[in-house]
Amino acid sequence: MSLLHTLRSVLCTALAATSFAAHAGRSCESKPPTADAVERSMALAERAAKRLDATGAQVVVLARAGQNLSEYGLRYSHLGFAYRDTNGWRVVHKLNQCGSAKAAIYRQGLGEFFMDDLYRYEAALVVPTEEVQARLRPALADNTRVAQLNTPAYSVVAYPWAVTYQQSNQWAIETLAMTQDPAAATRERAQAWLKLQGYQPTTLHISAFKRLGARVGTANVAFDDHPNEKRFSDRIETVTVDSVFAWLNRSGLGGPVQVIR
Amino acid sequence: MKSSLNRCFAKAALATLLALNLAAAQAQSVEASMLSTLPVAVSVAAPVVLSAGAVLTVVAVEASATGAVWVLERASDGARSTLRLSAQAAGGLSVVAGTAVVVTVMSTGWVLSAAGTAIAFIPNEIGAALLYNERVTR
Numbered sequence: 246m247s248l249l250h251t252l253r254s255v256l257c258t259a260l261a262a263t264s265f266a267a268h269a270g271r272s273c274e275s276k277p278p279t280a281d282a283v284e285r286s287m288a289l290a291e292r293a294a295k296r297l298d299a300t301g302a303q304v305v306v307l308a309r310a311g312q313n314l315s316e317y318g319l320r321y322s323h324l325g326f327a328y329r330d331t332n333g334w335r336v337v338h339k340l341n342q343c344g345s346a347k348a349a350i351y352r353q354g355l356g357e358f359f360m361d362d363l364y365r366y367e368a369a370l371v372v373p374t375e376e377v378q379a380r381l382r383p384a385l386a387d388n389t390r391v392a393q394l395n396t397p398a399y400s401v402v403a404y405p406w407a408v409t410y411q412q413s414n415q416w417a418i419e420t421l422a423m424t425q426d427p428a429a430a431t432r433e434r435a436q437a438w439l440k441l442q443g444y445q446p447t448t449l450h451i452s453a454f455k456r457l458g459a460r461v462g463t464a465n466v467a468f469d470d471h472p473n474e475k476r477f478s479d480r481i482e483t484v485t486v487d488s489v490f491a492w493l494n495r496s497g498l499g500g501p502v503q504v505i506r
Numbered sequence: 507m508k509s510s511l512n513r514c515f516a517k518a519a520l521a522t523l524l525a526l527n528l529a530a531a532q533a534q535s536v537e538a539s540m541l542s543t544l545p546v547a548v549s550v551a552a553p554v555v556l557s558a559g560a561v562l563t564v565v566a567v568e569a570s571a572t573g574a575v576w577v578l579e580r581a582s583d584g585a586r587s588t589l590r591l592s593a594q595a596a597g598g599l600s601v602v603a604g605t606a607v608v609v610t611v612m613s614t615g616w617v618l619s620a621a622g623t624a625i626a627f628i629p630n631e632i633g634a635a636l637l638y639n640e641r642v643t644r
Contacts, residue, residue, distance in 0.1 A: 351641055356633065
């Protein structure tokens with residue numbers, strides 16, 4: 246490859262990267278909720294609490310539908326771990342902070358979890374096996390352990406097999422891995438465990454994005470953690486709720502999806 | 507070179523378009539939790555005033571370092587209720603004396619709204635059990 250060609254490639258890549266960066270980290274639109282939205286969210290939280298109680302489980306994987314992702318063939322947008330505490334159910338999950346390319350771990354009530362600008366007032370849960378729950382439960386109440394594999398740098402489409410960024414669902418399954426195998430103490434090792442257990446991410450095709458239209462949102466987007474051969478053949482792999490639920494069931498680590506409406 | 511640069515710009519433009527569309531997709535939820543913009547009452551005195559569909563008027567707003575207190579008056583009979591909000595919850599609110607407020611009763615508490623927008627959530631015992639917020643990492 247000639248030097249000129251190399252320089253051209255570098256320039257082009259930098260230009261493309263700048264284009265992405267310009268759209269990362271937009272601040273969130275902070276619109277106050279309507280009374281109806283509050284009522285429906287809290288009602289969903291109340292129904293979810295009852296359903297979680299009825300499972301008899303100590304830990305469940307809980308998902309919400311914050312966005313319409315039907316163009317991607319996806320039903321849910323975000324998941325966390327709900328666990329039974331002396332004061333009720335608590336959800337540990339990772340949230341992207343508006344206006345930055347960062348995200349943080351939160352422990353919230355079901356009210357806060359569903360008091361989002363939901364697309365559908367519907368939730369879904371998967372009950373992990375008792376063995377999986379028993380290993381997860383102590384870690385979820387431990388702030389050091391839930392933070393252990395957290396990478397603050399956030400991309401909405403973070404590559405599942407890289408450690409540059411980490412999106413919310415990715416934090417969840419890596420943390421799951423960490424609790425199940427003491428050797429999975431780093432993100433790389435947790436990802437190796439997930440591969441070994443047969444986890445398969447969702448592949449998003451660019452043609453699907455094009456159909457979505459151009460409503461400019463707030464999510465932080467980066468592609469530089471994706472392998473070039475996949476990125477440039479329009480295959481963007483990332484961790485989705487639907488792929489996690491399918492894997493939990495397929496691998497025998499969890500039961501079927503239960504929908505809460 | 508020129509055609510190569512054109513391809514490069516085309517690629518950058520495509521990248522921008524994809525970023526826009528991806529941002530639209532928001533495969534993840536962002537921290538747009540409505541509760542972060544909706545004050546939750548710490549305490550309420552005389553909640554009997556908070557009946558379904560009641561129209562109240564904010565007659566007094568007192569702000570202090572420890573929080574804010576709203577005094578609400580029911581239009582029909584002048585009965586009053588006092589609502590206490592934490593300083594954090596009350597921050598950034600534009601509720602002033604004279605604001606007309608509508609009460610919505612739910613199984614988890616009450617929602618006060620003004621001009622169609624929720625301005626406060628007052629949890630009852632069921633609602634309070636569903637609420638908790640702790641940021642674990644910075």
